[in-house]
Amino acid sequence: MSVRRRVGGRDVLLDCSARFVAGSLTAVVARNGAGKSVLARVLAGVDRPDAGDVRRPARSAFFLPERPPAPPGLDASRLARALAPRLAPPAARTGAASRVAPALDALSLGGPPDAPLDQLSKGSLQKAHLAVAAALRPVLVVLDEPFSGIDADALGAALDLVRGLAAGSSVVVLTAHRPVPGVDCLALTDGRLAALEPAPPAYLLDVFPSARAGAVLAAPLAAAGATVQAAAEGLLRARVPEPALPAVLRAALDAGLEVRRLVEDVDAW
Structure with a gap:
């Protein structure tokens, strides 16, 4: 892909070049207004670039806009059945x-799987x-x-699903405001793409009770550059960088605190 795109009299994409291979998962990271959605639409073939081209497989792309x-x-099942002849490889x-x-069960839809999409x-x-x-x-x-409206408890499952698509040989490109932990990232800045170091993994840890947790966890968290904040229902939530996780868990358990939840931090996307 090497494209230029002008929108509303403004150059949004300038010599925007990248190569995505089968089995890859890439996050394009940028602030609001930088052109993430423009790039996504061009990459998916929804919009045509003003210059350059996108070489994509002959089969159509599955495109999920920010407002689905x-x-x-x-x-969802009927939609899959309708799209299968155009989007699914023959074997799928x-x-x-x-x-x-x-897949809906893994994502905890919160309703029946046959719920109408418009509801x-x-x-x-x-x-x-x-x-x-x-x-x-x-x-x-x-x-x-794709994760902007998904509840925090389902974000890990959503990322696992997307990773599974790439593992199954799909080319997967998503846009995000911040680097996605453990995912190859490209920064979109001034209309151009450049490599961006992926965010180091971090975790959200909920412990109980919060009154005792603050004193126990403050020192190792501060030393690791983590953040701590009060959470609902008397819990204390801490964001813990992966290298500090063993020490923090040990301190919490040694103090007799109950670990209520430990999940990968994907809420910052």
């Missing part, structure tokens, strides 16, 4: 619709479309801020 479509009269067409429900919230709609992508296994998947 909600076709009336369709649920059979049974595509039947693979939607397990879902933004976050649930994003989950439904991600489940459809997982069922279809397209050659190219372009996701524009």
Whole structure:
């Protein structure tokens, strides 16, 4: 891909070049207004560049815009069935619709799997479309801020699903405001793409009770550059960089604190 794109009289993409290979997962990271959505639409073939070209597989791309479509009269399984002839590789067409429900279950849709798309919230709609992508296994998947409305408890599962698409040989490109932990990242700045170091993994740790947790965890967290804040229902939540995790867990357990939850921190996307 090497493209230029002008929108509203403004050059948004300038000699924007990148190469994405099968089995790769890449996050394009930029601030609001930098052109992430413009790039996503060009990459997916929804919009044409003003100059240059995008060499993509002949089969159409699966494109999830930041505001997902909600076709009336369709649920996720019916959508997968409708899209399978155009988007799914031949080997993935059979049974595509039947693979939607397990993906929705992993994402905790919060409703029946046959819920009409036009009755879902933004976050649930994003989950439904991600489940459809997982069922279809397209050659190219372009996701524009796909986790912006998803609840924190489901973000890890959503990232696992996206990683699974790449592991299955799809080319997966997503956009985000911040680096995605453990994912190859490109920065979009001044209309150009450049390599960006992926964010080091970090975790969210909830311990109980918060009154005792503050004193126990303050020192190792501060030394590791972590942040601590009060959470709901008497819990204390700490964001812990991966290198500090063993020491923090040991300090909490030695103090008799109850570890309520430990998940990868993906809430910053």
